[in-house]
Amino acid sequence: SEKKHVAVVGLGPMGATMAETFLKAGHPVTVWNRTASKADALVAQGATLAPSAAGAAAAADVTVISQTDYKAMYASFGDPGDALRGRVLVNLSSGSPTELREAATWAERHGATLLTGGIMVPPPGIGQPGAYVHYSGPESALDEHRATLAVLAEPVHQGADHGLAMAFYQAELYVFWSTLTSYMHSVAMLAGYGAKPGSLRRFTAKMLTDLAGDGPMGFVGHLTREIETGEYEYAENTLRMQAVGMDHIVETNEDAGVDTTVPKALRDLFWRPVHEIGEETGLGSVYEAIRKPQG
C-alpha cells in the first residue's frame, strides 16, 4: 500500500479514535496499549496488536503516541534498545514544555526524532474539518509525514523548540477555560438575584462573536494591535474607569453570595497599572502587568 504504516501507542478515548481514523483512511495500523484489551475493537477492524510499544514503533513508518502524560511514554517504551533508531515518534499527549524538551532528548538518545503536538479537538473531532494540531520539533520530520498526520487534523508547525506545541496548546486551553469559567461565574452571580441560568446565554453568545469580529467590539483584534505597538488606547475608556467597574463586579458577586476569588484577582490586576502608570492608560496595559509578575 502507498499509505504509510502507522503505529498508535495509547488507546484511551483519543488514541483509539486516532487508530480508527487511520484505519478508515486506509492506513495499515499497528497498535499497543498497556491494557491490551482496549485494542480488541481495533483488531476487529483490521489493526495489528504489537507485543510492546517498541515493537509497534519498529513495525511502522511513523508512530503516534497519545497517553495521559509523558511519563506514560517512558513507562511504555522502557529501554527500547535499537527499536527506535531512525524512527519518527509523534507525541500528542499533554505535558509541560519542559517535559516535551526532555522527551526530545530522550528520543535523540535512542536515535529517534520526536515531533511534539497539542491536538485541539476532543475524540469526536478527530479527522473532522476544523481540527488542527500545534506541532513543534524539526519541520523536516513533519513534512515527511504531513499527509499521514493530516488524516487526524490539520498540522500547524509552530517552531523547532519542542516545548512550543504545549505552550500553544495551553495558551488556547487557558482562553477556553477562563472564558467558560467567566460565563459560569456570571450565571451564578445572576442566579443570586433570581435570574434563570439561560437568561445570559444570547448576550454572551453575541459578545463572544463581537469580540472576535472587526466591529467596535472587536477587542481581540484591537488588543493585538495595541500589544504589537505598545500603545494602549484610553481616550473614551481609561483603565481607571474599568478598574472602578471591577470593584463593582466584586461587590455584586459578594452581594450575590458567590465565590469572589477570580473577580478579586482580576480587580487587583486592573488596579496595578493604574497605580504604576497613572490615569493615562487603557485596558491593554493589563498586558504589561501580566508580563511583570509581583514578588
Ligand code: NDP
Ligand atoms: P487519558 O488521558 O486518560 O489517556 C489514557 C491512555 O494513557 C491509555 O492508553 C492509558 O493506558 C495510557 N496510560 C496512562 N498512564 C500510563 C502509563 N503509566 N503507562 C502506559 N500507559 C499509560 O485519555 P485521552 O485518550 O482522553 O487523552 C490522551 C491525551 O490526549 C491526554 O494527554 C489528553 O490531555 C490529551 N487530549 C485529550 C482530549 C480529550 O478530549 N480527551 C483533547 C485533546 C487532548 P491504559 O488503557 O492501560 O490505562
